[in-house]
Amino acid sequence: MEKIVIRGGVPLSGSVTISAAKNAVLPIVAATILCDEPVVLENCPQISDITFCLKILSSMGADIRMLSKNKVRFDTRSLRIPKVPYEMATAFRASSYFLGALLGRFHEAHVAMPGGCDLGDRPIDQHLKAFTALGAENTLDGGEVSLYADKLIGSLVYFDMNSVGATINAILAAVKADGYTVLENCAKEPHVVDVANFLNSMGAEIMGAGTDTIKIKGVKYLKGVEYSVIPDQIEAGTYMVAAAMTGGDIIVKNVIPKHLESIIVALRKIGVTVEEFDDSVRVYTTGDLRNTKIRTMAHPGFPTDMQPQISTLLTLAKGTSIVTEEIFDSRFAYAKELRRMGANINVNGKAVCIEGVDKLSGAPVNASDLRAGAALVIAGLAAEGTTEIGNIHFIERGYENIVEKFSGLGANIKLVHTIDYSDNEIKKNA
């Protein structure tokens, strides 16, 4: 079993380069199913969610070639069966994107209900609403969603709430439909825009991505491209918070500052200095952290994927802070782990109430989901003593080379392989 072991208290320094956005790459990999020619992604991060996505495509018959560590060539022309293997589909949330992509190409799709980080109820009713509006019938049998459509006809879809996944899935299903589709009340996240840009670079006709209303004119053919995905705003935000938490001074490279606006505003409210440059930011603190109130919202509001990280920072801010989670039902599993480290943080309905303390102390803790794991890394970097983080597979789903990147910033952090003395291990040795 692997753990991340950190000896905290080292102020981070130097520079770190951000990888491509996980939540853009995942739907873009699924979208290669729609392409009529080979596609090359220049900067595919080596993280387990993406590796898994490639395995799904490959298991369906696609020709996937690693041209270099991060450069991947996709040729999905040989795909014939519009079905994702059941067990693979249940492993993560992004499998839902195969519904839209397979429906868009084959007018048929079979994908198990998705899995993903346990953040409370995560239905796909809005995805199905879009597919139905385009002319697909959907059934659920044995945990697998099946979609069938004689043909897909452009339509009006009004989402009941902002949903990143449903907005992107509707685009995937509509991009080759007959006629015009109008999507209203859309998610506006940067990764929604990047998926639209990727498809448009292949010849799709998608207008308005990044606004409430997206218009799509169906096309017949999508040509091959070489595409570079936008940097990951959440990975960048995670390193920015880590610099603030350790009293460090770092440069975060390969970012789009506009995508970081709400994170920068929040950090400045807490007393962190952020200097913006064309494709990088400098982050450092010059005094005590200040308590504040933060509420997660759909883009351009403060991102839910940064909620565990900013809450962790506020555990060291004098006074009372309140962080309210408006997007997911339950995204505070990290709080009990932070209490092991001396944080004064308590869940109260949709919010956490945080009383700043002078310091955190290292302890053995466990990640419960991707961003909770990132929060524990940040806490460990600031804590006095040693922190051992288990269940790091959650962290590896979304952070490329996190141990190397933090080591490069001066952190005392390493990946440790421990023997799992569980029953079956002892039996084997008996």
Ligand code: EPZ
């Ligand atoms: C995407 O999840 C991201 N995952 C999440 O990132 C991110 O937190 C989320 O968007 C919000 O930004 C991927 O892109 C793989 P939603 P998604 O549909 O698409 C409800 C991370 O840490 N909803 O915008 O599942 C839903 O339950 C991960 O990188 C419905 O009710 O998020 C949630 O409460 C975690 N019905 C809210 O809407 C639906 O049909 C927002 O969900 C769809 C969603």
